[in-house]
Amino acid sequence: DAKTTQPNSMESNEEEPVHLPCNHSTISGTDYIHWYRQLPSQGPEYVIHGLTSNVNNRMASLAIAEDRKSSTLILHRATLRDAAVYYCILRRNYGGSQGNLIFGKGTKLSVKP
Amino acid sequence: NAGVTQTPKFQVLKTGQSMTLQCAQDMNHEYMSWYRQDPGMGLRLIHYSVGAGITDQGEVPNGYNVSRSTTEDFPLRLLSAAPSQTSVYFCASSTTGTGLEKLFFGSGTQLSVL
Numbered sequence: 756d757a758k759t760t761q762p763n764s765m766e767s768n769e770e771e772p773v774h775l776p777c778n779h780s781t782i783s784g785t786d787y788i789h790w791y792r793q794l795p796s797q798g799p800e801y802v803i804h805g806l807t808s809n810v811n812n813r814m815a816s817l818a819i820a821e822d823r824k825s826s827t828l829i830l831h832r833a834t835l836r837d838a839a840v841y842y843c844i845l846r847r848n849y850g851g852s853q854g855n856l857i858f859g860k861g862t863k864l865s866v867k868p
Numbered sequence: 869n870a871g872v873t874q875t876p877k878f879q880v881l882k883t884g885q886s887m888t889l890q891c892a893q894d895m896n897h898e899y900m901s902w903y904r905q906d907p908g909m910g911l912r913l914i915h916y917s918v919g920a921g922i923t924d925q926g927e928v929p930n931g932y933n934v935s936r937s938t939t940e941d942f943p944l945r946l947l948s949a950a951p952s953q954t955s956v957y958f959c960a961s962s963t964t965g966t967g968l969e970k971l972f973f974g975s976g977t978q979l980s981v982l
Contacts, residue, residue: 791971791973798958798973798976799911799958799960804967804970842910845967846966848968849966850918850964850966851918853965854962854964854967855913855916856911856960857913857927860909860910
């Protein structure tokens with residue numbers, strides 16, 4: 756399984772943009788890049804995912820490097836509610852066991868008022 | 869929409885007892901999976917299913933059984949609970965098991981085995 760590398764923790768100030776990096780140097784051509792976040796005492800929550808092109812949704816933006824070996828989750832204006840653990844995960848497009856999400860430890864984001 | 873529903877939310881067991889953690893989804897998803905999360909750790913895959921009648925093992929399957937008789941339900945059975953199974957359990961589902969689809973997670977079951 757292709758692995759991802761994320762910083763253990765990051766800090767941000769409220770209402771400022773946050774850039775959460777993820778390295779995935781062994782990514783294959785069929786791997787989608789998924790981001791999930793887990794608020795304290797809650798289940799993981801889908802944030803965004805993409806394959807090659809940058810993606811935007813109401814929660815965040817995903818910037819994918821041209822060689823796909825890294826990506827960045829962008830929260831445009833951090834709020835206190837964005838304090839969570841953010842997981843960057845590769846999900847293969849083949850299905851079966853290859854479609855399983857393999858979680859690492861993620862990045863714990865703290866947001867200061 | 870109810871999404872992914874897990875019951876119970878909390879459970880305390882004695883060593884050796886058995887129980888079933890329930891997971892149901894109302895989105896007609898083919899793919900369902902069970903994870904456990906220990907304190908300060910990421911989630912680890914226990915079992916998964918790509919459709920009714922089809923199940924397979926994940927990373928940490930020992931001590932757990934699953935079955936998938938319907939598309940909607942994917943129960944997780946602990947045959948003889950052990951303290952090492954104290955954890956928070958999450959169920960997840962997606963339309964298919966492919967990278968194109970996002971996963972939806974339940975709110976979790978916190979299990980303590982004494």
